[in-house]
Amino acid sequence: GLLVGGQARPTVFAQMSAKAAAHDALNLGQGYPDDDPPALVAEAAIDAIRRGRNQYPPGAGEAELREAVAEHQAGWYGLRWDPATEVLVTTGATEALAATILALVEPGDEVITLEPFYDQYAALIALAGGVHRTVPITSRPGSATGTGSAADDGDLVLDVDRDALRAAFSERTRLVLVNTPHNPTGLMLWVEALQAIVEEAVRHDALIVTDEVYEHLTFGPAHLPPATLPGAQDRTISISSAGKTFAVTGWKIGWITARPELITAITGVKQWLTYASGAPFQPAVAAGLRMDPTVFHDLAADLRARRDLLTDGLRRIGFRVSVPEAGYFTVADAGPLGESDAHALAERLPEEAGVVAIPLSAFYRDGEAGDASSHLRLAFCKSRATIEQALERLESWA
Numbered sequence: 058g059l060l061v062g063g064q065a066r067p068t069v070f071a072q073m074s075a076k077a078a079a080h081d082a083l084n085l086g087q088g089y090p091d092d093d094p095p096a097l098v099a100e101a102a103i104d105a106i107r108r109g110r111n112q113y114p115p116g117a118g119e120a121e122l123r124e125a126v127a128e129h130q131a132g133w134y135g136l137r138w139d140p141a142t143e144v145l146v147t148t149g150a151t152e153a154l155a156a157t158i159l160a161l162v163e164p165g166d167e168v169i170t171l172e173p174f175y176d177q178y179a180a181l182i183a184l185a186g187g188v189h190r191t192v193p194i195t196s197r198p199g200s201a202t203g204t205g206s207a208a209d210d211g212d213l214v215l216d217v218d219r220d221a222l223r224a225a226f227s228e229r230t231r232l233v234l235v236n237t238p239h240n241p242t243g244l245m246l247w248v249e250a251l252q253a254i255v256e257e258a259v260r261h262d263a264l265i266v267t268d269e270v271y272e273h274l275t276f277g278p279a280h281l282p283p284a285t286l287p288g289a290q291d292r293t294i295s296i297s298s299a300g301k302t303f304a305v306t307g308w309k310i311g312w313i314t315a316r317p318e319l320i321t322a323i324t325g326v327k328q329w330l331t332y333a334s335g336a337p338f339q340p341a342v343a344a345g346l347r348m349d350p351t352v353f354h355d356l357a358a359d360l361r362a363r364r365d366l367l368t369d370g371l372r373r374i375g376f377r378v379s380v381p382e383a384g385y386f387t388v389a390d391a392g393p394l395g396e397s398d399a400h401a402l403a404e405r406l407p408e409e410a411g412v413v414a415i416p417l418s419a420f421y422r423d424g425e426a427g428d429a430s431s432h433l434r435l436a437f438c439k440s441r442a443t444i445e446q447a448l449e450r451l452e453s454w455a
């Protein structure tokens with residue numbers, strides 16, 4: 058009864074990965090990398106299995122990982138959290154988001170997301186009986202942490218129309234969910250847009266939930282955690298995970314930082330979802346989070362080169378391409394190739410071209426992408442060989 062609006066269907070990522078398998082197509086759809094994790098991280102997990110770290114970890118997560126998360130937040134962002142009471146380890150960001158929404162949203166409460174949004178948000182709001190309000194994103198020249206004045210090389214940041222933002226809030230607003238760096242656009246939310254969101258949250262006594270899973274995959278300016286904004290930390294539940302940072306999406310280790318009373322409420326739900334998971338992966342992720350910052354920068358630089366390979370190639374073929382500043386994905390407009398319906402195109406492409414992509418409409422409520430209905434999301438977290446071959450196939454198809 059709770060599965061509202063067709064949430065029981067397989068996700069668009071599962072559907073499109075199935076198509077890739079069925080047509081032996083190159084999968085630039087679902088966002089998982091071809092890369093191996095950093096050797097230190099992989100070895101730490103193997104070592105943990107050998108050392109017998111194979112039984113239930115504590116429900117809140119292994120102390121060493123909670124401490125590493127707290128140190129990481131302090132070292133990278135200057136955010137102080139008590140690892141004993143303000144950090145919770147979860148089964149990926151997926152469970153972190155689920156436990157948070159289910160713990161904090163009562164039936165009829167309103168939850169605001171930007172649009173387009175990661176598909177899980179709408180499903181979780183529906184499962185909690187919440188009411189989903191959206192604010193359309195806009196983009197403008199600038200850099201996320203800078204002034205936002207016109208940038209030299211056409212960098213874009215995400216912005217929100219202030220009137221639309223104000224109109225989305227009401228006395229029923231329970232929380233606003235902010236995803237930066239953003240899936241699907243690969244852009245970061247401009248600091249002034251974040252400030253406006255924090256101001257509205259304070260005015261309506263709403264909570265802020267963040268999804269920062271792409272925090273370390275940035276190609277220009279560094280990530281700006283919303284909790285660092287003045288007035289934000291006490292009302293913010295910050296969520297991230299190891300999957301993207303260390304190329305271990307199958308390990309499903311995530312974490313939450315928030316004030317103790319919020320962590321207690323979220324733990325109350327999390328204990329009935331998985332209780333605990335990933336025993337040998339937790340010390341490995343702790344070791345990863347403590348790696349030298351240069352390792353993180355090298356991983357991002359490597360990904361940046363593949364971003365350029367894919368975006369340059371798509372542009373040559375005739376797509377209109379936006380250059381992402383972070384994450385795994387680029388958005389390509391197939392309009393210039395005479396394709397106005399990206400949903401239909403994504404259905405045909407696996408068979409016609411041997412390439413899988415995700416229509417941007419999958420990230421909109423009711424699948425209505427408006428101006429973006431001819432846009433596809435393509436992943437560049439794949440090997441150079443896969444990207445090159447996909448570009449060749451798209452070139453022959455176009």
Ligand code: PMP
Pocket residue numbers: 088148149150151152175236239240268270297298299300306309310311
């Ligand atoms: N949030 C966003 C924006 C994502 O793209 C993803 C998926 N990769 C997740 C959350 C889920 O993260 P995890 O794999 O850690 O559960």
Ligand code: GLN
Pocket residue numbers: 068070071086087088089240
């Ligand atoms: N986050 C991944 C993406 O956007 C998909 C994760 C999933 O399939 N649940 O492609």
